[in-house]
Amino acid sequence: MALPPNFLDELRARTPMPSLVGRRVRLTKSGRNWKGLCPFHNEKSPSFYVYDDSFHCFGCGAHGDAFAFIMRAEGGGFMEAVERLAGEAGLEVPKPSPEAAARERRAKDLHGVLQAAEAAYARRLRSPEGAEGLAYLKRRGLTEETIARFGLGWSGAGRGALLAELREEGIDQRQLIEAGLMQERDEGRVVDLFFNRVMFPIRDRRGRTISFGGRILGDGQPKYVNGPETVLFSKRRNLYGLDLAREGVFRGARLIVAEGYMDVIALHQAGFTGAVAPLGTALTEEQFQALWQVSPEPVLCLDGDAAGQRAAARAAEVAMPLLAPDHTLRFVTLPAGEDPDTLIRQKGARGFQSLLDAAQPLSEAVFGLIVGNKLPEAPEARAALRNRLTGIAGSIPDKALASEFRSDFLNRFFALSRAPGKRAAPRHPRPVADPEAIQAERARILLAICVHQPEILRDAEEPLALLELPEGPARQVRDALLAWIAGAERLDSAELIAHLAQSGMATASQWVLRAAGLPPEARPGAQPKEALDAFWQIYGFLRGEAELAEDARAAQRAFAATNDMAAQNRLIRLTQALDALRRGEVEDAEAT
Structure with missing residues (x-):
């Protein structure tokens, strides 16, 4: 039976050789490839090597692709091998x-x-x-x-x-x-x-x-x-220079995705023999799969102009739903107005290598493409960015990997939220006898409430991130809480306390949870409503009047725009905290 070449190429692409051969042969990693004892002749030392799309035995000479392996291992014909692999790959064999x-x-x-x-x-x-x-x-x-x-x-x-x-x-x-x-x-x-x-x-x-x-x-x-x-x-299935890049990567080169023909050729001539390029279109799912068959971590090298940044964003959007723990991407952004060809001619191979060495991990690159280095002032815009980031992370099929990306995105987001100079200082700070000690104790009470009542974090995650807490245990525990909630399947106090202990936070969490000085609302067994009220009251003192007033105004705008219940609840809490702060009705922790 005659089968279309494109079908056979697609079937080969969907059949990773290491996993296919690994069902019959115990394989161990050997550089970028795999090796094991040949299944086709008796040997005591491994001479059987498995590559991304083929196998070769240096002892008996057996070699071939996935079809050849199935035919030799199981004794069937070509069509039997095709039908079996097509069934596993979810492809329908074309009818004769x-x-x-x-x-x-x-x-x-x-x-x-x-x-x-x-x-x-x-x-x-x-x-x-x-x-x-x-x-x-x-x-x-x-x-x-x-x-x-x-x-x-x-x-x-x-x-x-x-x-x-x-x-x-x-x-x-x-x-x-x-x-x-x-x-x-x-x-x-x-x-x-x-x-x-x-x-x-x-x-x-x-x-x-x-x-x-x-x-x-x-x-x-x-x-x-x-x-x-x-x-x-097919433009969407092929990559320029892939045949030469496969050989280059096999010999130790990095797999680099550039934008055009001349970029690829210039990179190869300069010694970067793993370079490829799409064919006049944005990178496609099929091209990403072809890249990952050659290397688990290709580097996308795109021009530094606006068009290059748009291409990077499109590539990331296509790649995220295809990610897995064993394959990802890195990004290199060239200086504005430069491409690999011009950069190599001006600065040589060493200049390009320095950029390649500084390639960004995918999570860092995606965050930069979406957020940049500064958050917008409006809470609505910040919320929209957070939703977009968590949505992108949620598109990753592997749940553990999706959780890691979400945590990384939110950690970067909150770090920008706390960046010096982002918010104005309180205009009317209250006189206190020992400001640092009082702020530290208030922070301890607030964190104790969060640890014993972690469901509070559903609505208070971002406000907690905005607080300028004292250096040391308070800030360490707060950052650990934010990282934990990003991946927690359920908000359970006992699980949170165990997580803190296992994360190297045992000493810091003990400082937070020591019973001395904690009001009833911050201890185990407190009524949730009382704990929530206490959280927002203490939050008011830690945040400061000017900042809290700004937060309340932003919440008012958000509620007017969305009529959302969560926005309404946040507005109510912030307003109550601001009123309490202005009346001086918050219980001072230092008095206990």
């Missing part, structure tokens, strides 16, 4: 048909057509008509070796020249149309797709040419043109 057989024959023919076209374009680059294209590549700093390695060429002026040249090799117009090298226009005219362009062969992961991209010289538009979708080529 004359059309499928014809499509396979055309695909085999098209590989030959594209290979012949690549050779023709390369010859033209060295001819007098390709002098302008060759000069352009030389001006961009490319060596002869690089030009040959990437198969760069020149399209010529078009007007049927490619057909005339390839016809001598038995290639006709129909094949060039199917290969995406010619196209039909109005009135039945057939013209070359590429003319007067530097040509970039696009290859699949196995190194076979499947399409081309072309760059026009001068001011013509569009600057870059990619071949159309064909039997062999």
Whole structure:
């Protein structure tokens, strides 16, 4: 039965070799790959190596892809292997048909057509008509070796020249149309797709040419043109340079995702041989899966301009629902106005390596893309940002990983909330005999209420984060509470106390929970309503009158805009705390 090449490539992509082979062979990590005792011959020391998409035994010579492994291990035929792997991958095997057989024959023919076209374009680059294209590549700093390695060429002026040249090799117009090298226009005219362009062969992961991209010289538009979708080529499934990058990563290079052809080529020439690029579109789910088959942590290297930042945000949005504990991303943001090509020419490989070494983890990059380095002043806007961050974290399928991202996002959010200078200082601080001691004791009571009544944190999480607590145990316990609530499945006091002890907070939590000086509302067994009232009363003193008044006004605006019950409750609590603070009716902890 003839199967479409795209289907087989998709099935290979959905079948990780280590997990497939690991069902029969005990594998151990060996660098970026795996090794074990060969299942096909007796051996005492491992010579059987498993890569992302293939296996090879250096003892008996057995090698191949997932289909070959199933056929050798289970003794079945090719179609049996395909059907079994397709079932596990959730793919439906295409039904046999004359059309499928014809499509396979055309695909085999098209590989030959594209290979012949690549050779023709390369010859033209060295001819007098390709002098302008060759000069352009030389001006961009490319060596002869690089030009040959990437198969760069020149399209010529078009007007049927490619057909005339390839016809001598038995290639006709129909094949060039199917290969995406010619196209039909109005009135039945057939013209070359590429003319007067530097040509970039696009290859699949196995190194076979499947399409081309072309760059026009001068001011013509569009600057870059990619071949159309064909039997062999899909923009959303392929990456430029992936065949060479696989080899580079295997030899220890970082997998880098740049934006364009010339970026990839410049990176490879500078020694960064793991570089790839999407094909004129934003990164897709299929491309992310292809990247993770090569490396568990690709680095996205995007231009530092506004368009590059938008591309980074889109890439992160696509990637988050695909994340797993064993594969993620890092981000490099280039200086404004720079791309890898220009940066390497100006600062050399060492300058780019320094940026690569400083690549941001995904959580840090996403937070920066969404929030930046400053929170908005309006509580409504801050709440919207928090909701967006937690929503993004919630899109991650793995619950533990989602919880870690949510905690990281909120920790960064609250750190910005507490940044010096974000809020004005209280305008009318109350005179106190020993301000530091009183504030520390109030903070201790407030935290004790939170530990014994953690359900309070549902509505008080952000207000608690805004408090400027004293350095030491008070701030340590507060930060631990905020981190705990981000991932807690239920708000239970005993579980919280145990968590604090296990997190290195035993001494600090003992200081908070010591019975001496705690009012009844802050002790175990307090009535929830009394504890909640006490929380907001003490919160008023710790926050300060000016700040509390500002919080109340913001809550009033939020309630007017949303008519939400939670917003109403917050407004009531803040108003009560502000009234109590102004009347001086809060119980002073220092008097107990």
